[in-house]
């Protein structure tokens with residue numbers, strides 16, 4: 001059993017996780033739900049020994065303390081992580097990726113049996129053993145990532161948002177595969193934004209909000225909880241009935257993969273002012289005054305009551321840049337074409353070649369998924385968006 005107890009993580013002054021406690025038994029799927037920035041990835045990284053922040057608390061796997069061990073040693077103990085973004089080697093073949101997963105001491109002796117188990121679970125990985133992973137579809141690459149983690153012969157498999165970027169159909173296949181992995185007797189700790197599909201296969205779940213575990217229950221109870229429905233299952237905005245635990249979801253009606261996904265906004269969004277500890281306009285005023293006096297002055301109060309000096313030239317340069325960007329955006333807007341009105345026109349991506357000369361730049365759509373920014377580009381003449 002994996003027992004995470006009172007895990008606290010700080011990145012400098014920022015508390016990303018506060019006394020979080022989570023348990024996962026072998027043979028069960030546990031899902032952690034939470035808004036962007038709640039601390040979900042941090043919890044998985046802390047348990048796996050790859051967290052960049054300072055970690056305290058206890059993470060025991062079948063009684064062995066993991067905190068303080070190296071990442072390799074933790075894999076040796078039987079905890080494997082499939083990181084966000086998969087972490088496969090795209091230039092290597094499927095077989096090479098799987099073999100690399102068996103580097104740990106506990107896996108080397110049983111490499112053959114583990115490979116057979118992975119290939120039985122994912123027959124496609126046997127059929128495509130010599131395919132270069134970078135040429136595979138997103139869903140297939142996710143299969144390789146899970147297969148690679150399973151090659152380390154883990155007791156507990158942790159996965160960070162495995163369905164990210166997958167079409168509804170591929171996500172469905174992924175969750176069905178995770179249920180099969182659980183049925184082999186492995187414990188699965190799953191961090192997911194796709195609450196609906198993950199709760200449908202999970203046994204239990206935790207809610208992580210603003211660095212704290214705020215609720216823990218069976219998957220079925222979470223599905224029926226009106227607060228969970230409103231925050232994570234979109235109950236308020238849809239007439240769909242929530243899924244039933246342990247029953248795979250019906251085939252989604254929408255079979256066309258979307259060009260990109262925007263994650264649901266956090267219900268616990270913090271204002272920039274709160275994070276900075278001072279209002280933005282206050283900072284701008286301070287930068288203004290500092291640049292007039294051309295002196296170095298402390299402008300950002302730290303949470304410990306002291307102040308952090310920010311060179312006035314750097315701050316005003318940054319603010320100038322923000323202001324210039326805003327002006328450029330306004331200029332673009334004022335010279336833009338008249339708005340099109342028909343629904344079908346609005347849904348059609350505008351071919352770049354037909355735009356006026358002033359608009360002949362690649363279209364950039366920024367999708368905010370706090371605290372990160374994902375940039376999607378559409379090349380001239382193409383209707384496809386590519387993530388940077």
Ligand SMILES: Nc1ncnc2c1ncn2[C@@H]1O[C@H](COP(=O)(O)OP(=O)(O)OP(=O)(O)O)[C@@H](O)[C@H]1O
Pocket residue numbers: 011014016034035036037038039040041042043052053369370371
């Ligand atoms: N290496 C780091 N240095 C500084 N702050 C970090 C670092 N990694 C994460 N954080 C911060 O810690 C908080 C929790 O981040 P984390 O990635 O764990 O959130 P999350 O719940 O997984 O979010 P998401 O769903 O967006 O991936 C965020 O405020 C994030 O900005």
